[in-house]
Amino acid sequence: MMMILGVPAPLLFGQVLLGLINGAFYALLSLGLAVIFGMLNIINFAHGALFMMGAFCSWMLLNYVGIGYFPALFLAPLIIGIFGLVLEKTIISRLYKLDHLYGLLLTFGMALVIEGLFRNAYGSSGMPYRIPDMLQGATNLGFMYMPNYRGWVVLVAVIVCLATWAIIEKTPLGAKLRAATENAPMVQAFGVNVPRLITFTYAGGVALAAFAGVLAAPILSVNPNMGTSLITTVFAVVVIGGMGSIMGSVVTGFGLGVIEGLTKVFWPEASATVVFLVMVIVLLTRPRGLFGKSA
Amino acid sequence: MLEIKNLNSWYGESHILHGVDFNVQEGEVVTLLGRNGAGKTTTMKSIMGLVPRREGSIKFKGAELINLMPNQVARSGIAICPEERAIFGSLTVTENLMLPPVIAPGGLSIDEIYTLFPNLKERARTAQGTRLSGGEQQMLAIARILRTGSKMLLLDEPTEGLAPVIVQQIGRTIREIKKRGFTVLLVEQNFRFAATVADRHYVMEHGKVIDMIPNDQLAANMDKLHEYLGV
Numbered sequence: 001m002m003m004i005l006g007v008p009a010p011l012l013f014g015q016v017l018l019g020l021i022n023g024a025f026y027a028l029l030s031l032g033l034a035v036i037f038g039m040l041n042i043i044n045f046a047h048g049a050l051f052m053m054g055a056f057c058s059w060m061l062l063n064y065v066g067i068g069y070f071p072a073l074f075l076a077p078l079i080i081g082i083f084g085l086v087l088e089k090t091i092i093s094r095l096y097k098l099d100h101l102y103g104l105l106l107t108f109g110m111a112l113v114i115e116g117l118f119r120n121a122y123g124s125s126g127m128p129y130r131i132p133d134m135l136q137g138a139t140n141l142g143f144m145y146m147p148n149y150r151g152w153v154v155l156v157a158v159i160v161c162l163a164t165w166a167i168i169e170k171t172p173l174g175a176k177l178r179a180a181t182e183n184a185p186m187v188q189a190f191g192v193n194v195p196r197l198i199t200f201t202y203a204g205g206v207a208l209a210a211f212a213g214v215l216a217a218p219i220l221s222v223n224p225n226m227g228t229s230l231i232t233t234v235f236a237v238v239v240i241g242g243m244g245s246i247m248g249s250v251v252t253g254f255g256l257g258v259i260e261g262l263t264k265v266f267w268p269e270a271s272a273t274v275v276f277l278v279m280v281i282v283l284l285t286r287p288r289g290l291f292g293k294s295a
Numbered sequence: 296m297l298e299i300k301n302l303n304s305w306y307g308e309s310h311i312l313h314g315v316d317f318n319v320q321e322g323e324v325v326t327l328l329g330r331n332g333a334g335k336t337t338t339m340k341s342i343m344g345l346v347p348r349r350e351g352s353i354k355f356k357g358a359e360l361i362n363l364m365p366n367q368v369a370r371s372g373i374a375i376c377p378e379e380r381a382i383f384g385s386l387t388v389t390e391n392l393m394l395p396p397v398i399a400p401g402g403l404s405i406d407e408i409y410t411l412f413p414n415l416k417e418r419a420r421t422a423q424g425t426r427l428s429g430g431e432q433q434m435l436a437i438a439r440i441l442r443t444g445s446k447m448l449l450l451d452e453p454t455e456g457l458a459p460v461i462v463q464q465i466g467r468t469i470r471e472i473k474k475r476g477f478t479v480l481l482v483e484q485n486f487r488f489a490a491t492v493a494d495r496h497y498v499m500e501h502g503k504v505i506d507m508i509p510n511d512q513l514a515a516n517m518d519k520l521h522e523y524l525g526v
Contacts, residue, residue, distance in 0.1 A: 182384065189344075189366070189369055189375055190374070191369030191398050
């Protein structure tokens with residue numbers, strides 16, 4: 001068997017792939033957080049709960065309505081995005097004139113309420129979601145076997161991240177978003193309905209979280225706590241990448257996933273800690289994050 | 296075209312405007328003159344709805360604006376070029392130029408804008424709007440509102456801190472857009488510049504309009520004006 005650095009190659013590549021998968025979720029979730037933070041100046045603590053709702057939404061679509069995985073990839077983000085739109089319009093928008101801390105407390109509270117409601121209704125043991133037939137099985141890449149579904153998750157996550165980046169950096173709508181992030185009153189004085197732009201930005205960030213939830217449903221079991229365990233790491237990713245940086249959160253998300261995976265090979269006990277170790281080092285040397293703009 | 300009556304504005308506890316009254320006729324260039332802190336910029340921001348609290352009446356083409364949001368004021372046909380220019384560093388020069396939505400037909404085309412401001416055409420590919428020189432940023436800030444089809448422009452100290460040759464270019468621009476039927480409300484510290492472009496001058500002091508001097512009577516009122524402006 002081929003060995004790399006004293007480790008069997010399939011084990012190494014397997015962990016890199018697992019790292020990329022986790023990285024895909026980190027990237028999608030921190031991307032949504034970054035977009036929301038840029039426009040609303042709110043750290044959306046409900047993000048993990050909305051990710052979980054995305055997974056549940058696809059599970060419900062399948063088990064109650066008989067709608068399968070691929071339509072759910074579009075429908076669940078749409079449904080949860082509309083839910084986010086209502087949340088922003090009715091609750092979150094009331095806090096913009098107050099200190100950011102209130103937004104953090106509010107979204108944290110919303111996360112607890114949402115997760116509590118789902119625990120009441122579905123228990124916390126988790127429910128399986130079958131991988132769609134088309135993506136069953138594995139492909140021999142020569143150096144390792146790759147489960148098809150996992151390859152699909154990485155591919156789709158990369159495409160969605162790049163598309164989001166392109167929308168924000170390369171389109172007129174994205175120019176409005178960037179300008180409003182810099183100076184919202186001025187953009188509004190040009191005739192842009194900034195409050196509506198903010199509402200749709202929040203809904204967009206939420207839809208990204210829900211999309212990640214649908215992707216995660218066949219990998220993680222669909223349970224009310226699935227967001228909580230992921231979101232702590234995602235916040236570390238956001239801090240490392242730099243608050244509000246779009247490309248930063250994508251690159252950092254995938255990068256840290258891989259670092260985590262590699263740590264599992266060489267020092268398994270440290271794999272849960274390594275992200276936070278990186279966070280400490282980055283905060284000590286570059287307090288604004290790797291991709292954060294200096295003030 | 297624009298009629299302002301008993302306009303009062305507040306920033307938090309500070310009462311800045313104490314009953315401002317003036318009007319601007321269609322096609323006029325009218326200036327607000329006054330010392331620092333007289334309330335000129337606050338008057339501009341109050342018209343746009345960019346102050347936290349305001350009362351009184353702002354009528355534009357007969358419609359009341361006092362309770363509208365800034366985006367609704369802009370949609371009614373008023374555009375502002377703010378004192379701080381507000382060029383966006385995260386946008387390219389072209390994105391800055393294209394940012395304000397077109398709200399009505401009749402704005403200048405991109406070609407016409409590049410004819411008025413040849414520098415902007417040369418710098419169109421600049422990646423960050425804030426990389427432009429001060430004069431170029433000022434031209435960009437004026438150019439982007441000429442596109443929108445708004446015919447009432449609020450220009451807040453467009454010549455501040457700029458070299459004489461650029462001040463002259465901005466003067467030419469204001470005369471050119473006046474010829475095209477735009478109406479301009481101009482805040483100026485430099486009344487010598489104001490005299491070269493304006494039809495009438497309002498003088499502000501302590502948050503009120505205290506006098507109006509038609510441009511052709513400016514020479515006769517020089518002593519009074521010197522006293523108002525403390526120059």
